[in-house]
Amino acid sequence: MLCAMNKIFSSTILAFKALLLQKSRSILTILAISIGISAVIVVFAAGRGLDGLIKGQLDTFGTGIIELETKVPNVGKTSSENGQGQALGIVITTFKNKDLEAIKKHQNITHIYGAVMGQEVVTYQDVEKKVFLQGVSYEAPEVDSTQIDQGRFFTKDEEESLQQVVVLGYSVWQKFFGDEDPVGKSISIKGNKYKVVGVAAERGSAFFMNLDDNLYLPLKTMQKRVLGIDYISFAVAKMKDSSLSKQTQEDLTFIMREEHNITDPNKDDFAVNTMDEAQSMLGNIVGTVTILLVTLVCISLVVGGIGIMNIMYVSVAERTFEIGLRKAVGAKRKDILWQFLTEAVIVTLSGGVTGIVLGAILAYLIMLVAVAYGFAWTYSISLMSIVVAVGFSVVIGLIFGIYPAKKAANLDPIVALRKD
Template sequence: MVFNEIIKVSFKSMAANKMRTALTVLGMVVGIASIIVVFSAGEGIRSIVVGQIESFGTNIIETEIKAPTGKKGYKSESKSGAAIALGMQITTLTLDDMEEVKKLENIQDGYAAIMSQELVTFRHLRQKAFLFGTTASYEQIDSSEVAQGRFFTDREDKALAKVVVLGKKIKDELFGDSDALGKYINISNSRYQVIGIMKERGTMMQMDFDKFIYLPIRTLQKRIMGINHISYMVHQVKDMDRAAETAEEIRTILRRRHNITDPDKDDFRVVTMEEMMDILDTATSALTILLLAIVTISLIVGGVGILNVMYVIITERRSEIGLRKAVGARSWDIVMQFVLESVIITLLGGVVGILLGIVIAWLIAQVAVAHQLDWRFVLPWQSFVVAVLFSIIFGIVFGIFPARKAARLDPVETLRG
């Protein structure tokens, strides 16, 4: 039987049993649709995270605290954000480190940051808020915008000025619709003047920047927290092509300043934008592989359904198989016929699954965009390759066993039966 005839017989068989065909391909449809959705969602999630990372600046190197092997520099009593997260605080990273790094030839500018959570009051209103202490250059490097008023200056930072810039949500919670500029809020029993309101920014990296209260880092360190260290610092580079080289220079400076001779005992971590993207790609790939493994289980279930249906088809067509073998068909011809029929069924499910997956992925993107997420509707070419390959492979794997059974049938017995 030539290939064209096999195709005709296969479609004729499926058309004669439409309901059975539909139920047979259903498992493949669900599995293949899931593959398309997994790949598309992975790209959508990646686009959100990339957008959030790039919002901090595309030409930056970040240096953050890291727990070293030893215990030097730990303080468990600190109230900073890092201490809350780690149960301890590493005190070796300082503003002097930031200023020293800024002297490097490829560094344009830099800022430092530390966080604390404090009770903030305005008249009768009391609100727990995150205090974000930073330097004046934060506004330019981080691409943040002040909607009203202004950001604080270097002079105010060095003078430990009692000034704050409010995030949009914390401003609304404390002042409502009234003007907050020039008014005072209380933090740790001291009055701080509101000099600015930040433009609405939203949540990034699971942090709601609109609930932050920004203030000079030295003010937060000395007047509120009673510390000298910082949690992290960000430096803007002039030439991104030299970012890796500059990051190594930063490591050298900090090891010298922190008296570290063994890199394994670094109490800091330096990360370039390229390294951030590599980490993101690794995490996205790992998640995609995990989800594909789960999807594969669905495909296997669908494949078992195809296996059982193919056995039923062979039983129904015993006479046809016997007649073909009686007139000279080889066992290989019988195997090819039923394997191709199985592949046609899985490819049919694959095509429908791809179309369904595209629709679902598009709907997910629309919902995400409606919720103001920077989600891009992307259909990676790899998803179509994987979908087609899975359809063909599962068709062959779950069609070969029934096909071999059909090829071993005795033509005399089948015609007699």
């Protein structure tokens, strides 16, 4: 055992000395491997960061949420997957306010709000800007946990009587009023005056949309006075018990079919989705992209490994006399084999360690950029990514170093000494 350890130690020392004699070549090889390994670390870290970001973004919509949206029958699963209908030149108008009342009767639904959206020019004094308008039911804050910073949200009576009142998103308030208290003042939408009754608290971004850039109107006011429609685009409901989400989803699907007189599921003009499904779908997308990127990185590492093999072949050719001399003075075949394998592993392992450090730094910089843009990005370097990086480095060294090492070990010492 001690003898074996001594041989390993002496081979390692010889390998280090040989690599130091070829500094430029060794450094370039280490750099090539480190770039690939750092990419592995960054991809894994970005995958974890995206996963955390998605969960955080979904949390901004609250817990125990179930969503209903329109879809084009026989085209796709949901309106978002088949282009929201509008992208196909189709607008689904069958989702009505009465559907909300039917859904609200379900024992596991505590609150629900319908919504329609639009974009209009809004004016206050000499400030005029195009703003995203969202018509929502009065129960919206109970569903998506919207907090009110100033004033209040509009009431059921205001919605039912089509009152011209609005709640400003945090950014909208700042754009039009600065630090001025807007409550009680009026803004103009399509030439009509709307009284500001409140300002929503700052919410930030979700899925690349700034939630503070919206201006909220009562649903029916938006439908009748702004858009001139009688349908809704989607609805969001709050469940009493989120553990019953699957059963609730099935029940709401049944209710909607009853309301829309649908007997054939293929003719559904709506879809009922849970947050768990959304999270699972987005998680699968992130996972697939991560696997694809890791695969591409691994291919680049294999290319780097081929480069190592070529460099090792050149090294064997240049050191033929040295190999012959070592064999002539008693070095065995396995000693030569071990030395060249050790050189290959040291180079790739050094590249792996360097790549881990470089990847960790790059992942941290990505986190800083994401945070600077308002995303709740988590910096996390998993143990698995480090193990994969180190393991892959060693494997590359062994696989692509074995052939040159064998060539060196099989050299005839007499032929090798004559060659130089």
